[in-house]
Amino acid sequence: MDNEQRVKLEKVKLLYQQSPGLLVGLFFAGTAVFLFVLLEGRNVVSNALYFWYAALIVLITIRIVLYQFFQRAKEKLLNVTKWMMLFALMVMFSGLIMGGAILLFLDFSDPVSIVFLTIIIFGTFSGSMGALSNFRFIYCLYGSLTVVPLAILFYLEGNEFAYxxxxxxxxxxxxxxxxxxxxxxxxxxxxxxxxxxxxxKKLEKQTLIAERANMDKSRFLAATSHDLRQPLHSLSLFLAVLNAKLTTDEQKQILKKSQRSQEILSTQLNSIVEMTQMDAGEILLNPTGFWLKSFLEEIVEEFKLLAHQQNIVLKVRLIDGYVYYDAVLLARVIRNLISNVIKHCPNSTLLVASRKRADRVAIYIIDNGSGISEKDQTNIFSEFFQLNNSERDRNKGLGLGLAIVKRLVELLGVSIELKSQLGKGTCFKLELKQQGLQGALASAPKREEVVDVALDTKRLFIVVVDDDVDILEAMGTILKMWHHEILLAPSLKKLMRALSQERYSVPDLLIVDYRLTEHQTGVDVVNQVRLFFNKEIPAVIISGDTTLGLEALVNIEQTDIFYKPISDQVLKVILSQV
Structure with missing residues (x-):
């Protein structure tokens, strides 16, 4: 159906949609004429009046039936012109009946009759304009059968009626x-x-295309990040092994630069994965109550060495308050803001402060660096936007830090405000709601202080399962270097075969990749080995898969999970907990 036919069909639908109103008006107008003539019309033959009114009722009934038929057929109308002409025919009969009332019942000797019938004709003609004007010939047809006869009768009567x-x-x-x-x-x-x-429709189509493209991008980045985490993980471990074998300062300096490059790549990969997870809605909130002062002090402590290296004076002015948020995500926001200052504002002063205002507490990250122009302030939270890094210095990241901050504060329900002036510095303000339960404030435990634990270097028997050959070799090399006994296997099947053929003692620790060959997972390995030895063996899953819900699934099996790549220092901490 072309566009003109669609317009015509819509106009016909409008005609029939307004039929009930037209028919009600026609019924009341006709009934008013009938009652007026019956009560006042002395010179009118009674049979003509009853015949006229009966014709009106029959016509209204036919039009109601036609309306019902149209309602059933309107979704699959094929012949639009037919329905239009049927409606025009009904209007013509309505005009003939109302025009006939003038010829039959108008009495020029009775002023009341003249006024009454003129008002009725005027009223029906004017009242039907809205309904009939979408087909002008139908409206003109009705007027020609009602108003025109009345005008002709007035003209023929002469005298003042001619006017x-x-x-x-x-x-x-x-x-x-x-x-x-x-x-x-x-x-x-x-x-x-x-x-x-x-x-x-075009917008919905384009939106669907964009959503699919975004989902494809998220899936691609998720798959790519998993594939990139594998070699990064093995690279990290091989570099740690190499560090123990180097003898000269020059060699160790080169290795240090290699490790720094590997750390930058890992950080950038984590930023991309983090953005992907937020785009896909894969980050779930886990709010808990905690004291803000000790929470911020711990985060600031992490940056003291980095700040010193950049010649940044790090100051803290904190007041305490009890808040209820996802501490992990809020810490990520604050770390990103502090890290942003350390990267871009060397030789400056950085103040981390907090202040109470009514039922809220504000966190301030303030520096006296170079500041941000008003033009750049509108873009600062955009993805991959960086200030003063046209050369794309990789040490300054990818420009995702503040984009991640923006997404996370929206997820947390925290407001963020930026104030900056070129040459004077920048202030980021986060505003949080304080926890309203005063009883909870009094009894809530403060966050425990972080205690440095000396790493236990006792010899362990460790089972490592990973389907990546390089990772398996790297893990084996570094664990042997630390004097641990190891059993390496690329799959659950080969591990169980080795355990069955040799008389191994109960392992002290299982280190397992999550996604393995033959549609098996690290959880399957942990359960099978525990069942084989009939003992709850400590287990750690180290995975490159960041799928939503994986952590909860693994924790059900009383197993910890870490995400690749991990450094040799993290691995030492894991072993020290056994």
């Missing part, structure tokens, strides 16, 4: 022009409706 005839002519022409304008407005609105529908 009434002239006025009726002006009335008819004026209404036709009004109906014509209304017709144009209706057609324009219908055409705009179809245009908007087409635009909405």
């Amino acid at each position: 009434m005839s002239f006025l009726l002519g002006i009335f008819f022409v004026a209404h036709f022009f009004f109906a014509n304008n209304m017709h144009k407005n209706i057609e324009d609105s219908i055409r705009r409706k179809f245009l908007n529908e087409e635009l909405i």
Whole structure:
């Protein structure tokens, strides 16, 4: 169906949609004429009145039936012109009946009769304009059968009625022009409706394409990050092994630069994965209550060495408050903000402060660095946007830090405010709600202080399962270097075969990749080995898979999970906990 046919169909639908109102008006107008003539019309033959009113009722009934048929057929109309002509035919009969009332019942000797019937004809003609004007010929047809006969009768009567005839002519022409304008407005609105529908469809299509592209991007980045984490993990371990074998300062300096490059790559990969997870809605909130002062002090402590290396004076002015948020995500926000200052504002002063305001507490990250221009302030939270890094210095990251901050504060329900002035510095303000339970404030335990634990270097029997050959070799090499006994296996099947053929003692620790060959997982390995030895053996899953819900699934099996790549220092901490 072409566009013109669609417009015509919509106009026909409008005609029939307004039929109930037209029929109600026609019924009351006809009934009013019937009652008036019956009670006041002395010179009218009774049979003609009853016949006229019966014809009106029959016509209204037929039009109701036609309306019902149309309602059933309107979703699959094939012949639009047929339904339009049927409606026009019904309007013509309505005009004949109402026009017939003038011929039958108008009494020029009775002023009340003249006024009453003129008002009825005027009323029905004017009242039907809105419904009939989307087809001008139908409206004109009804007027020709009602108003025109009345004007002719006035003209033929002569005298003062001739002036009434002239006025009726002006009335008819004026209404036709009004109906014509209304017709144009209706057609324009219908055409705009179809245009908007087409635009909405295009928008929905483009939105769907964009959503699919975003999902494809997220899946691609998730798969890519998993594949990149594997070699990064083995690289980290091999570099740690190499560090123990180097003898000269020059060699160790080169290795240090290699390790720094590996750390930068790992950080950038984690930033991309983090953005992907937020785009995919894979980060879930885990709010807990905690004291803000000790929470911030721990984070600031992490940056003291880095700040010193950049010649940054790190100051802290904190007041305490009890808040209820996801501590892990909030810490990530604050770390990103502090890290951003350390990367971009060397030789400056950095203040981390907090202040209470009514039922809220504000956290301030303030520096007196170079500041941010008003133009750049609108882009600072955009992905991959960086200031003063046209050369794309990799040590300054990818420009995702503040984009991640923006996403995380929206997820946490925390407001963030940026104030900055070129040459004077920058202030980031985070506003949090304080926990309202005063009893909880009094009894809530403060965060435990971090205690340095000397790493236990006792000899362990460790089982390592990973389907990546390089990772397996790297893990084996570094664990042997630390004097541990090891059993390496690329799959669950080969591990169980080795355990069955040799008389191994119970392992002290299982280190297992999550996603293995033959659709098996690290959880399957842990359960099988524990069942084989009939003992709850400590286990750690080290995975490159960051799928939503994986951590909860692993924790059900009383197993810890770490994400690749991990450094040799993290691995030492894991072993020290056994």
